[in-house]
Amino acid sequence: MKSLSERYVPLVVSVGQVVIFPYYILWLKEASLTFTLFTWFFASFSFSAAMGYRLFQAGKKPANSYIPYIYLGVGCVYILVGNIRSSFEVLPYMALLFQVILGFLQGYHHAWHIEQNAYRLHAINHYLLVGVIMVGLSFVKIISPIIFITTFGAILFICGIGLIFMKKEDRAVSN
Amino acid sequence: MLKPSLINNNKQVIHKNPWFLGFVVCIFVVFVSLNIPIEKRKYGLSQSNLTTDYAGLLPERIERIVKVGDRTELQKMVKEANEKGHHISIAGLQHSQGGHTYYKDSVVLDMKTFNKVLEIDKQHKTIKVESGATWEDVQEAIQPYGLALKVTQSQSIFTIGGSLSVNAHGRDIRSGPMAGTVRGMTILTPTGEIKTVTRNDSEEWMKYVFGGYGLFGVILDVTLELTENDVYIIHTEELKTNEYEAYFEKLLRNDDASMHYARVSVAPNSFLNEMYVIDYLNTGKKDHQTPLKKERGARIGKLALDIGRQGGVLEDLFWENQKLLIKSLDGDKITRNNAMRGNSVFMEFTKPGRVEVLQEFFIPVEQYEEYISDLKRFLPANDNNDDFKIHNITVRYAAKDDYTYLNYAKEDMFGLVILIQHGLKEKEINNAKAIIQGWTDLTLKHGGVYYLPYYPYQTKEQFRKSYPKWEKFHEEKLKRDPKVVFQNIFYEYYF
Numbered sequence: 292m293k294s295l296s297e298r299y300v301p302l303v304v305s306v307g308q309v310v311i312f313p314y315y316i317l318w319l320k321e322a323s324l325t326f327t328l329f330t331w332f333f334a335s336f337s338f339s340a341a342m343g344y345r346l347f348q349a350g351k352k353p354a355n356s357y358i359p360y361i362y363l364g365v366g367c368v369y370i371l372v373g374n375i376r377s378s379f380e381v382l383p384y385m386a387l388l389f390q391v392i393l394g395f396l397q398g399y400h401h402a403w404h405i406e407q408n409a410y411r412l413h414a415i416n417h418y419l420l421v422g423v424i425m426v427g428l429s430f431v432k433i434i435s436p437i438i439f440i441t442t443f444g445a446i447l448f449i450c451g452i453g454l455i456f457m458k459k460e461d462r463a464v465s466n
Numbered sequence: 467m468l469k470p471s472l473i474n475n476n477k478q479v480i481h482k483n484p485w486f487l488g489f490v491v492c493i494f495v496v497f498v499s500l501n502i503p504i505e506k507r508k509y510g511l512s513q514s515n516l517t518t519d520y521a522g523l524l525p526e527r528i529e530r531i532v533k534v535g536d537r538t539e540l541q542k543m544v545k546e547a548n549e550k551g552h553h554i555s556i557a558g559l560q561h562s563q564g565g566h567t568y569y570k571d572s573v574v575l576d577m578k579t580f581n582k583v584l585e586i587d588k589q590h591k592t593i594k595v596e597s598g599a600t601w602e603d604v605q606e607a608i609q610p611y612g613l614a615l616k617v618t619q620s621q622s623i624f625t626i627g628g629s630l631s632v633n634a635h636g637r638d639i640r641s642g643p644m645a646g647t648v649r650g651m652t653i654l655t656p657t658g659e660i661k662t663v664t665r666n667d668s669e670e671w672m673k674y675v676f677g678g679y680g681l682f683g684v685i686l687d688v689t690l691e692l693t694e695n696d697v698y699i700i701h702t703e704e705l706k707t708n709e710y711e712a713y714f715e716k717l718l719r720n721d722d723a724s725m726h727y728a729r730v731s732v733a734p735n736s737f738l739n740e741m742y743v744i745d746y747l748n749t750g751k752k753d754h755q756t757p758l759k760k761e762r763g764a765r766i767g768k769l770a771l772d773i774g775r776q777g778g779v780l781e782d783l784f785w786e787n788q789k790l791l792i793k794s795l796d797g798d799k800i801t802r803n804n805a806m807r808g809n810s811v812f813m814e815f816t817k818p819g820r821v822e823v824l825q826e827f828f829i830p831v832e833q834y835e836e837y838i839s840d841l842k843r844f845l846p847a848n849d850n851n852d853d854f855k856i857h858n859i860t861v862r863y864a865a866k867d868d869y870t871y872l873n874y875a876k877e878d879m880f881g882l883v884i885l886i887q888h889g890l891k892e893k894e895i896n897n898a899k900a901i902i903q904g905w906t907d908l909t910l911k912h913g914g915v916y917y918l919p920y921y922p923y924q925t926k927e928q929f930r931k932s933y934p935k936w937e938k939f940h941e942e943k944l945k946r947d948p949k950v951v952f953q954n955i956f957y958e959y960y961f
């Protein structure tokens with residue numbers, strides 16, 4: 292169980308984040324009315340990621356217990372992005388909020404991930420997997436970006452829920 | 467005070483303090499939120515996509531766009547179009563909404579680049595300016611001389627050529643129609659001649675070009691009459707709609723009253739019963755220093771309008787707030803130039819599947835009360851659950867116009883500018899057409915007319931009743947432009 296949560300799920304998350312990025316960017320571009328706003332959205336992501344990263348470092352160990360909720364949070368954001376039907380007037384404000392949340396959660400997750408033993412092993416697998424998946428996606432012409440974003444959100448959500456239950460089971464066994 | 471973080475070697479690094487980072491994120495989010503621009507309608511000239519005007523209801527493919535810069539080249543182009551049978555359309559800011567600025571496979575002249583201020587005559591209070599300049603360009607040029615425009619539209623974003631082509635009107639109640647403030651102009655005729663004409667020109671070019679919707683040639687430059695940049699005191703008052711006629715007659719007798727407009731309630735609780743007026747009364751003082759105001763508070767204005775757009779109780783709330791806001795202006799001072807540059811960005815509306823359009827109906831001044839009374843019976847007070855929604859009605863005075871041929875003010879009129887929202891499905895557009903056609907019939911019954919720069923919901927028959935001189939206008943068009951070089955969707959629809 293532990294190997295699943297520490298080896299495979301983080302890999303799914305990090306690969307998925309990169310794979311989903313071009314689709315997410317398409318959505319973000321739609322939500323940004325100007326190029327300036329587009330760059331500001333990235334800046335807010337980055338500042339927030341720095342905060343998430345630092346908060347993990349400053350926190351008392353072990354922080355593993357929060358990780359499933361990180362997956363849940365990121366998953367929820369992607370599901371919302373995929374299903375949002377707001378008018379264009381509200382969309383930039385929602386995009387800003389999503390960027391801040393995503394930045395924070397990803398920063399936090401990255402800080403945790405690099406401390407894991409499997410991180411170095413992930414690096415090679417990560418690059419290879421991203422390359423292969425991207426080549427595969429280049430043949431998919433029709434499906435809307437929204438479907439990919441929602442699907443990835445759902446996968447993360449399920450991972451989060453699954454890990455919460457696994458942890459509960461682990462605790463029950465150790466007691 | 468933030469406590470610096472202790473990182474490697476006990477070095478104090480503030481930028482790695484979580485509190486500091488949180489503070490940065492908060493500040494940045496607030497900054498970005500406040501600077502998210504208001505989305506503007508995507509419209510305009512395009513060679514790669516379909517061209518539209520501001521309403522976006524009549525998309526069409528055009529041949530090419532020519533950014534106008536040189537008169538001789540333009541003249542050559544018009545002569546060539548005569549020889550080869552090409553069509554030319556003329557576009558300014560394209561806020562007209564009925565395809566007046568383009569035509570299928572036509573060459574469209576983008577006049578916005580033809581915008582030089584040519585001469586300011588302080589002594590005779592005139593300005594000579596190229597037609598692609600905006601009213602704002604003119605205001606910026608004349609403000610340092612203590613001068614102001616005689617007539618302009620409520621917003622200063624439009625091009626001068628565009629405004630004159632629709633013979634627009636504004637808030638001034640003393641200077642007559644816009645066409646009457648043009649002392650002279652240079653035009654490029656449909657046959658390719660460059661002519662300088664005045665009001666006394668025997669061929670009456672001005673009568674056809676102003677309010678001619680770009681069908682009688684290109685306005686190259688105009689010499690506009692100006693006036694002093696007077697300082698006004700704002701007077702506001704709440705009225706019942708049945709008190710307005712008497713109020714306005716009294717206002718006209720007050721020599722200090724220079725500008726005026728009014729707004730009628732479209733909120734369910736006070737629908738067409740309440741209105742407020744805003745008058746600009748001359749203080750006798752002149753201004754040479756007050757800078758031209760910029761648009762401020764667009765986001766808050768848009769938020770308020772968006773609340774009103776929800777209809778029902780929220781529209782009542784919006785109306786009550788508008789009254790409070792207007793009341794707060796009472797007694798304020800403003801220069802003529804600043805009174806002539808209203809805000810526009812707050813009105814942007816970009817909801818997919820829906821559109822906001824304008825219609826304007828002119829009613830003889832003495833018919834106003836009866837008209838409003840009939841209108842109350844014709845329109846639902848609460849359009850919350852309807853597809854066809856009325857968001858705003860403003861009233862302006864349009865003095866009798868003898869300067870243009872296709873004139874809307876055959877006598878002294880009130881112009882009711884209506885902001886309407888409806889859906890874009892065929893059924894919804896047909897529903898809007900039916901309502902507006904009914905409204906037009908009602909207007910005609912009271913001796914009024916509808917204004918032509920907007921989407922043609924009306925029938926040809928209604929057009930002919932509203933503009934009985936249409937036949938002569940058409941004859942003259944064919945006489946002066948026998949090859950129909952200057953062509954647009956508006957002309958094709960009505961003639």
